[in-house]
Amino acid sequence: MSFINYLLNNGYIDKDIYNILCNQDSNSNNIDDIIISTTGLLEDDLVKLKSQYYNIPYTNLDNFVPIDNVDYSKFEQLQAVPFSINNNIINIAISNPNNLVIKDKINYYITSIDCFSHVNINYFIAKQSKIQQIFQELLHTNNNEINKIVSDAISLNASDIHITPFQNFFIIMLRIDGELVDYKTFPISEYQSLAVSLKVRSNLDISENRRPQSGQFCINQADLRLSTHPTIYGENIVIRILNKNIYNLNIESLGFNKDEIEYFKKIVKLSQGIIIFCGPTGSGKTTSIYSLIDLINKKSRNVMTLEDPIEYKMANVKQTEIKPGVLDFANGVKSLLRQDPDVIFIGEIRDDETAHMAIRASMTGHLVFTTIHSNDSIGAIFRLKHFNIQSSFIAENIIAIISQRLVKKYANKGRIVISEILKPDINLSDLISNNASRLEMLNYAINNLNFKTIKEDAIQKAKHNLVSIQELESKYNIRID
Numbered sequence: 001m002s003f004i005n006y007l008l009n010n011g012y013i014d015k016d017i018y019n020i021l022c023n024q025d026s027n028s029n030n031i032d033d034i035i036i037s038t039t040g041l042l043e044d045d046l047v048k049l050k051s052q053y054y055n056i057p058y059t060n061l062d063n064f065v066p067i068d069n070v071d072y073s074k075f076e077q078l079q080a081v082p083f084s085i086n087n088n089i090i091n092i093a094i095s096n097p098n099n100l101v102i103k104d105k106i107n108y109y110i111t112s113i114d115c116f117s118h119v120n121i122n123y124f125i126a127k128q129s130k131i132q133q134i135f136q137e138l139l140h141t142n143n144n145e146i147n148k149i150v151s152d153a154i155s156l157n158a159s160d161i162h163i164t165p166f167q168n169f170f171i172i173m174l175r176i177d178g179e180l181v182d183y184k185t186f187p188i189s190e191y192q193s194l195a196v197s198l199k200v201r202s203n204l205d206i207s208e209n210r211r212p213q214s215g216q217f218c219i220n221q222a223d224l225r226l227s228t229h230p231t232i233y234g235e236n237i238v239i240r241i242l243n244k245n246i247y248n249l250n251i252e253s254l255g256f257n258k259d260e261i262e263y264f265k266k267i268v269k270l271s272q273g274i275i276i277f278c279g280p281t282g283s284g285k286t287t288s289i290y291s292l293i294d295l296i297n298k299k300s301r302n303v304m305t306l307e308d309p310i311e312y313k314m315a316n317v318k319q320t321e322i323k324p325g326v327l328d329f330a331n332g333v334k335s336l337l338r339q340d341p342d343v344i345f346i347g348e349i350r351d352d353e354t355a356h357m358a359i360r361a362s363m364t365g366h367l368v369f370t371t372i373h374s375n376d377s378i379g380a381i382f383r384l385k386h387f388n389i390q391s392s393f394i395a396e397n398i399i400a401i402i403s404q405r406l407v408k409k410y411a412n413k414g415r416i417v418i419s420e421i422l423k424p425d426i427n428l429s430d431l432i433s434n435n436a437s438r439l440e441m442l443n444y445a446i447n448n449l450n451f452k453t454i455k456e457d458a459i460q461k462a463k464h465n466l467v468s469i470q471e472l473e474s475k476y477n478i479r480i481d
Contacts, residue, residue: 003098004031006053013039032095032128037210043127047095051125054097059083059124061093064134069116074109076135078102079128082110090119093126129207133200142197150219150241152183157414159241159282163198165191165234177408177415178282188233195228195235202226209235216309225309242311249312251291254284255416255461263400263421268295271342273399274362278374278383284406284417285371286311289345292369293317301342306332308347322347333357337364346370355387362397376454377401377422378441381432395429403454405476407461408468416467418458423449 004021007013013021017038024031036043051058061083066072067090070082080102081093092106103123110116149172153161158174161183170191172183186194199206202215204226214227223242228235251261267275275292277285290312293303298316306329308322318339322329329346330353336344349355349372362368374380380401384394404419422445424432431441445451452460455478461467462480472478 003050003053007035007049012041012049043129047125047127050097054125056097056123056125059091059093059126061126061130061134066138069113072135072138075106076139078105078109079131079135080106081126081131081134083124085116085119088119089122090116091122091124093124093131095126095128095131097123097125129205133206136196136200136206142193143201145194146197146201147219149183150222150224150239153239153241154222161239161241163194163237163239165231165236167233170234178406191234195237198226198237198239199228204228223309240309242309249287249291249294251295254288254291255466256419260419260421263423264292265295267399268292268367270367270399272362272365272367272397274358274368274370274397275399276380276401277369277371278377278380278401278403279371279405280373282406283404284415285404286347288402288404288417289369289371290314293343293345296343302340303343303345304336304339304341305345306336306347307345329354330357333361337361337366341366343367344369348372349384349387352387355384355389359384359389359393359397363393374403377403377420378438378445379403381441382438391435392433395424395432398424398429398432400424405454407458407476408471410465410468416461418454418461418467420452420454420457422451425449 004013004018008015008018013035017034021031021034024034032043032046035041035046041049047058050056061081064081064083067082067085072081075081079095082090083093084091090110094102096102107121110119110121149161153174156174156176158176160175162173162175162180164171164173165188167188169185169188171185173180174183196206199213199215201217203217204213204215209228210230212227212229214225216223216225218224225240225242227238229238251264256264277288279285293314296303302318303316304318304320306320306322308329310319310321313319320327320332320336322332329348329350333344333346333354334357344361344366346354346358346368347370349358349370358368358370372380372383374383378401380403381394381398385391401422402419404417406415407418408414409416425448428441428444428449431444458467458472458476458478459480462469462472469480472480
């Protein structure tokens with residue numbers, strides 16, 4: 001009975017898939033791809049079934065170390081990995097035990113090596129993707145090119161690296177000061193090697209190119225977060241650079257004025273309540289929060305964070321990274337509250353449960369920092385209502401809402417913050433509790449709280465030659481008269 005008959009008889013595949021597989025070359029790895037893509041079986045499941053059927057032990061190859069005197073380039077086309085030798089027996093991992101031609105060639109290569117001419121071969125089965133990964137690491141990983149790209153990006157203060165394939169070439173672009181700029185263009189023939197090398201560095205499945213993947217790796221002091229996304233010409237790759245050396249946590253350097261900085265220094269000393277930063281992705285919210293946390297006396301207060309990802313490693317702060325399927329924001333807050341925290345940073349409020357946990361934490365003797373996606377500070381109030389937070393709870397617990405953007409400095413030398421800071425008083429809290437309209441809240445803040453909008457802050461900074469007027473007009477539609 002063949003392996004595909006075994007799968008059919010045991011209900012792992014149906015008759016239609018069986019018929020398709022019967023038309024494939026029995027020695028082809030395409031069989032594995034078809035089974036995985038058309039059934040609920042994962043590659044791990046399939047390999048374990050093969051191990052049972054062929055009565056061949058399984059190896060994960062996690063602790064693989066190359067064997068001296070073995071030319072692994074000769075084994076790459078066979079997709080066979082010699083991985084250990086002991087007592088005159090050499091162990092070799094393969095993914096297709098049914099391929100007798102492969103086994104004959106392996107035997108030939110082994111016996112042609114003088115020091116192995118009298119050894120016996122013992123076969124193990126391993127995942128095809130793991131075998132491919134090992135050969136990429138041994139023979140094809142282009143670390144020098146990757147290191148140069150990342151090093152250049154860091155030296156140019158880029159936040160992201162974009163690698164995009166097209167029909168005849170692929171292009172690398174860098175996001176610098178919020179805009180994508182060209183770095184280099186390469187022939188498409190070099191794309192696959194670079195893509196696979198990046199996947200290997202990030203511990204991703206190099207055989208998977210139909211589904212998005214994400215991973216991470218590190219070069220020097222930079223943490224790099226890599227994501228892939230399938231396109232018609234190949235996988236688009238984006239690398240986020242989290243370089244702790246480029247963060248300046250000095251609140252004075254971000255672009256807030258003197259009065260705002262004094263206000264921040266005052267509110268970080270409070271024992272409870274919630275401070276919310278809002279704005280789109282890339283508006284500098286996390287950096288601003290880090291700068292405020294840096295003002296806190298962390299020896300006398302227990303500061304804990306939940307982040308996705310951790311963008312900067314802070315001394316004397318207990319930082320935790322969100323991991324999909326393992327730890328989310330809502331459950332993370334529940335756990336943090338059992339750790340006797342004084343200050344909590346919740347990276348982002350994304351759903352009802354996280355919003356409720358953030359408000360609960362602020363009500364029970366904790367100072368909470370968090371971010372939320374909204375266009376402006378008053379919009380953040382309605383965003384919390386969207387997450388089904390009672391208006392009275394919002395009113396009672398918000399200390400401040402800061403909405404911000406990052407804008408190029410005058411003469412395009414770096415970026416600074418333009419912002420608006422909403423500082424609720426008892427009357428604004430009453431308006432929030434009584435579900436006042438957005439316009440009512442805005443008018444009260446402007447007329448009674450000396451509230452200045454982002455647009456007003458931008459215009460003022462433009463008049464003092466602090467920000468790029470061109471960017472304000474083109475990107476934010478703010479006209480400077």
